[in-house]
Amino acid sequence: MAGAAGEPDEMITAINVTPLVDVCLVLLIIMMVTAISIVTKSFQVEDVDIPEAKNPGHSGPSKANISISKDGKIYLNAKLVEEPDFLNAMADAYALNSQLEAIVSADKATMHGMVVHVLDMVKGVGVTRFAISVDEIKEPGGM
Numbered sequence: 001m002a003g004a005a006g007e008p009d010e011m012i013t014a015i016n017v018t019p020l021v022d023v024c025l026v027l028l029i030i031m032m033v034t035a036i037s038i039v040t041k042s043f044q045v046e047d048v049d050i051p052e053a054k055n056p057g058h059s060g061p062s063k064a065n066i067s068i069s070k071d072g073k074i075y076l077n078a079k080l081v082e083e084p085d086f087l088n089a090m091a092d093a094y095a096l097n098s099q100l101e102a103i104v105s106a107d108k109a110t111m112h113g114m115v116v117h118v119l120d121m122v123k124g125v126g127v128t129r130f131a132i133s134v135d136e137i138k139e140p141g142g143m
Contacts, residue, residue, distance in 0.1 A: 064093055064102045064127075068118055070109035083121070091125040098126070105133040 067075040074086050081089060094100050102122045106115045115132075122130055 062097060062099065062101060064090060064100060064122075066102055066104045066118060066122070068104070068106040068110050068114055070107040072110070072114050074118060087121055087125065090122060090127065094126045099129070100127050102127050102130040103133055104130060 065077050067078070069075070074081055074083065076086055076089055090102075104115065104118060104122075106118075119130065
């Protein structure tokens, strides 16, 4: 009996794929949750005892956090620096790591020309990877 009481017997000719989709989605979610731990564990070999060294070599910092205050003062990694010291520090950091990324945070009231000047100095020492830091708007439609 394929139908409810009182209906004639007929064969079910349509396939209901809803349960199949549900099972596939559950399996996909399980795979996504466990994939992170599987990949992380594959890079960690517990049987390997890594040797120690006094001079392991330093690849240099991978990021340089640059802040510009509204009065035009430059901070490198939260330390106030003058322009020549900033250039020297950025050149040294780039010499240690050619993949150095500069993250620039500027006050809203900072003159646009100052931000461009700092970006120009960063590019001048060879850094080609940079980002501008912003805050996310908390209110919908607000500025």
